[in-house]
Amino acid sequence: MDGTTDVNAQPSIRSRGLRYPKAAFMTPAIRTALRKDTYENTMVTACSRTALPEDTVLDIGAGIGAVSATLAKQQNVKMVHAVEANPELAAYLTKMFAMNGIENAGVIAGTLGARKSTADFYVRKNPSMSSLVEREETTASKVEKIDVLNAKALIKELSPTVVIVDIQGSEADLVPQLDLSGLRAAVVKLHPKWIGPEGVNAVFAAMMQAGLNYNARGSSGKVVSFRRAWPTA
Template sequence: MADGEFETFEIDGAELRIPSGQLNDRLRGRLKDQGYEHFERDLARAHLRPGDRVLDCGSGAGLVAIVAARIVGAENVTTVEANPEMHDALRRNLRRNAGEGLRLIKGAVVPDDYAGDSVTLNLRGAFWAASLGETKGKGMRPVEVAAKRFGRLLAKREATVLTMDIEGAEAALLLAPLPASIRLVIVELHPNLYGEDTRDKILASLTAQGFRDLEARRTEEVYAFGRGD
């Protein structure tokens, strides 16, 4: 349903209102046919459990965070979103579908050794195309957003689960060891942005840390890795 300024979609019983200017035809189609974040939602439902504390990096419209909140409780979910043009709509989506306890952090997740308090985010059309990596392209609009250091977020939120869809920026984060407290990682990788060799290094790094691939069959680059049980 559209009211000109916003469009409304219902997925898994969640009502998402998204600014029309943050949509394109492909994203609109994925939202209408329930395909948006389909793999991440399925993996969250399959592998999250009560007692988990979730750090969700790259919230987008908030759907994965909402699904997680239904399983572990809103107070146990923190979601991070860099795109400032989505923050107001995202906050309303989270409140409408998950209550007041779910925490939203505004900014982009960066490595702990990142120098500076802000980082350039490149916006391009639909909200799911915002990226820290690409600097050129038709319609690219750079904006400065707060830099949120990965290790500090994990420690402060006492996370045990990491969900991540940050359009290529995961390569700078997942090649370093994760804290021992992290038992589950659900991530979309983007080898189209950094190459298959880097993708394979990320997978090898997780394996070396004791994670195992929980879903060997896939049609997209969305993974669930677990360890410790």
């Protein structure tokens, strides 16, 4: 019996036409949102409105794959590179893609930074709250060492046309480090509570410096979309 058959036999939750393998880390809230087709709804909608079939997508902070799988399976984008710092979720993504027969998406375990190194990753009971940042209000259940990949080198290697960022308050540090010059569009989930107005401004400044303009159609609340060109019609 091959690995794909084993994965397909696992219990799963169906959401928006996709199957999510059941996992111990899934909180009741995550399971309910998946069953109601509302899990990461704002982010999925924004990215679906932004990405095109010809795009190569770099999804930084892919989580359990809601955005990556939607773009790869349902919008059939050229390729999705799903970056996930949480080791447990990185392994989960591989199973999730296999369960859904997704071949135009791959998993990159680790996070991005200015140079290749390692970093502490704070794993919390709710995986969506796990991050590179230690916070008193959300105590980590454990701390793991993860790989930090050179952001500029990875973007040069993969040549994405769309970058998606959802990294729980680290966006203000990472986005200005990225080479955004070759992008057609980008989507960033902001966390103002943690990065403050200065962090929000840093994200917008990096996008504007790269020639990427705020895209209202792909934005909603804390999820902001940017694109280089405007439709002529």
